[in-house]
Amino acid sequence: MVVNHQSLSNQSSSISTGQLYIVATPIGNLQDISPRAVAVLKQVDRIAAEDTRHSGHLLKQLDINTHCIALHEHNERQFAEKIIQQIKEGSNIALISDAGTPLVSDPGYFLVKLAHQEKIPVTPIPGPSALIAALSAAGVATDRFCFEGFVPSKGGPRKTFYAQRQKEPRTMVFYETPHRIVESLKDLCAQLGEQRTVVLARELTKTFETIRNDNAKSLLEWVKEDTNQQKGEIVLVVQGYRAPQGDTLSEETEHTLRVLLNELSLKQAVKLTVDITGEKKKKIYNFALEIKDSAQC
Numbered sequence: 001m002v003v004n005h006q007s008l009s010n011q012s013s014s015i016s017t018g019q020l021y022i023v024a025t026p027i028g029n030l031q032d033i034s035p036r037a038v039a040v041l042k043q044v045d046r047i048a049a050e051d052t053r054h055s056g057h058l059l060k061q062l063d064i065n066t067h068c069i070a071l072h073e074h075n076e077r078q079f080a081e082k083i084i085q086q087i088k089e090g091s092n093i094a095l096i097s098d099a100g101t102p103l104v105s106d107p108g109y110f111l112v113k114l115a116h117q118e119k120i121p122v123t124p125i126p127g128p129s130a131l132i133a134a135l136s137a138a139g140v141a142t143d144r145f146c147f148e149g150f151v152p153s154k155g156g157p158r159k160t161f162y163a164q165r166q167k168e169p170r171t172m173v174f175y176e177t178p179h180r181i182v183e184s185l186k187d188l189c190a191q192l193g194e195q196r197t198v199v200l201a202r203e204l205t206k207t208f209e210t211i212r213n214d215n216a217k218s219l220l221e222w223v224k225e226d227t228n229q230q231k232g233e234i235v236l237v238v239q240g241y242r243a244p245q246g247d248t249l250s251e252e253t254e255h256t257l258r259v260l261l262n263e264l265s266l267k268q269a270v271k272l273t274v275d276i277t278g279e280k281k282k283k284i285y286n287f288a289l290e291i292k293d294s295a296q297c
Contacts, residue, residue, distance in 0.1 A: 014043070015039075015040055015043050015044065015092055016092075016121070016123075017090055017092065018087050018088065018089075018090050018091070018092065018120065018121070019087065019092055019093075019120065019121045019122070019123055020083075020087055020093055020094075020095065020111070020112070020115045020120055020121070020122045020123070021040050021044060021092065021093070021094040021095065021123050021124075021125055022094075022095050022101075022102050022103070022108070022112065022122065022123070022124045022125065023037050023040055023041060023094045023095065023096050023102070023125040023127070024037065024096075024100060024101040024102070024124075024125060024126055024127030024128050024129065025037065025055075025058060025096050025097070025099060025100065025127065025128065026058070026099065026100075026127075026128050026205065027099045027100045027128045027129070027130050027133070027204055027205055027233070028099070028203065028204060028205035028206035028209075029205040029206065030058075030061060030062075032127065032128045032205060033062065033127060033128075034125070034126075034127050036125055037125045037127055038062055038064065040094055040125055041059070041062070041064045041066060041094055041096075042064050042065075042066060043092070044066060044092040044093060044094040045066075045067075045086075045091040045092050045093065046066065046067050046068070046069055046086070046091065046093050046094075047059070047064075047066050047067070047068045047069070047093070047094045047095075047096060048068075048069055048070075048071035048083060048093055048094070048095045048096070048111070049068050049069070049070065049071065049096050049097075049098075050070075050071065050072050050096070050097045050098045050106060050107055051070070051072065051098050052068045052069070052070050054098050055068060055096060055098070056068060066094075069083075071083070071095065071107060071108070071111065072107050073107045076107050076108070076110050076111060077110055080110050080111040080114050081114065083111060084111070084114050084115060084118055084120065087115070087120050088118065088120065094125075095108050095111065095112075099128075099130075099233075100128050100129050100130050100131075101126070101127065101128065101129040104129060104130075104131055104147075105149045105150060105175055128205070130175070130201075130204055130233065130235050131147055131173055131235065133201070133204045133205070133235075134173065134199070134201035134204065134211075134235035134237050135171070135173060135237060137199075137201065137211050138171075138199040138201065138211075138213065138237040139199065139213045140171050140197060140199060140213070140237055140239045141171050141239070141240070142171060144169075144170040144171065144240075145170050145171040145172065145173060146168065146170050146171075146172055146173070147173045148161075148165070148172055148173065148174050149174070149175060150174070150175045150176070150177075151174050151175070151176050151180070151184050151236075153177075153180060155183065155187070158183075158184060158187050159187050159190070159191060162187050162188050162190075162191035162192055163191045165191075165192070166191060166192060166241065167241045167290055168240055168241055169240045169241050169242075169290060170240045171237060171238065171239060171240050172237070172238040172240065173235065173236070173237050173238075174235070174236040174238070175234070175235060175236075176234045176235075176236055177234070178230050178231050178232055178234060179230070181200075181223060181229070181230055181234055182220070182223060182224055182230065184236075185198075185216065185219060185220040185223060186220060188216055188220075188236075188238070189216045189217055189220055192216065192238065193216065194215065194216050194217035195215045195216070195217070196215065196216045196238060196239060197213065197214070197215060197216075197238070197239035198213075198214065198215070198216045198219050198236060198237070198238050198239070199211065199212065199213045199214075199236070199237040199238075200212050200219055200223065200229070200234065200235075200236060201234070201235040201236075201237065202229060202231075202232050202233065202234050202235075203231075203232040203233060204233070204235065206232070208228070208231075208232065210229060241290075243287075249279065249283065249284065249287055250277075250279075252277070253273065253277045253279050253284070254287070256273050256276055256277060257269060257270075257273045257284060257287065257288060257291070258291065260272050260273055261288060261291060261292070266288050266289075266292060269288060270284050270285050270288050273288075
């Protein structure tokens with residue numbers, strides 16, 4: 001990616017009238033907030049925060065005195081229209097979450113959607129994100145990944161959740177809570193395999209930050225033995241499914257199958273791929289299903 005440093009240096013710190021700003025805030029280390037984020041939060045008319053008490057502490061540390069209003073999952077639909085009306089009347093509103101980038105497993109979707117419907121400019125102020133921070137330090141493939149949010153809290157749905165992702169080829173990222181991490185890793189081992197590579201990223205950017213890359217079984221034993229790893233904010237990064245060597249297709253066969261799937265039904269694409277390559281029908285059919293499932297995620 002090429003960055004035009006001249007255009008960046010010429011950008012003004014002033015904000016436009018009648019906009020909704022989506023502002024990322026630190027996930028731990030206060031120094032991670034950008035000067036632009038601070039400038040916007042100081043200049044807007046109001047800040048919509050997930051928890052005004054939590055955000056109030058952050059804003060006080062940053063010497064930001066802008067008035068805060070609460071916008072969380074229980075009142076978003078009720079207050080979103082009022083916020084939109086205020087913006088239409090010329091106010092500038094900034095949306096922040098408790099930590100990190102808003103709308104990533106946090107409230108705000110309905111408000112942003114409504115803003116777009118009303119042709120109100122929505123401006124992101126990028127910054128910290130636990131999801132991206134964990135991926136960047138995980139040491140697993142990041143060219144293709146899927147974010148699955150929080151793992152279900154109850155045992156049955158959690159087992160099903162992991163089982164449905166057994167053959168997901170992309171790197172997967174989950175959020176998990178400290179009091180459920182042991183049981184969650186047990187279910188992950190059972191459904192995805194004890195040798196699956198998993199990265200536990202805990203308390204990112206904070207004093208007791210921990211990032212460990214290991215197989216699922218070893219990671220589970222380590223977390224069980226060290227109760228300190230059962231505390232704080234947790235991100236799990238899980239390596240995608242890798243088919244046994246004997247089940248893989250050649251690059252040429254895979255390419256042929258993918259091209260045909262873009263134009264034909266699954267049944268027709270499989271038949272033609274078998275005819276063209278001579279590979280076993282079952283192997284091609286199973287891989288075609290994986291491609292289709294991946295495309296629907």
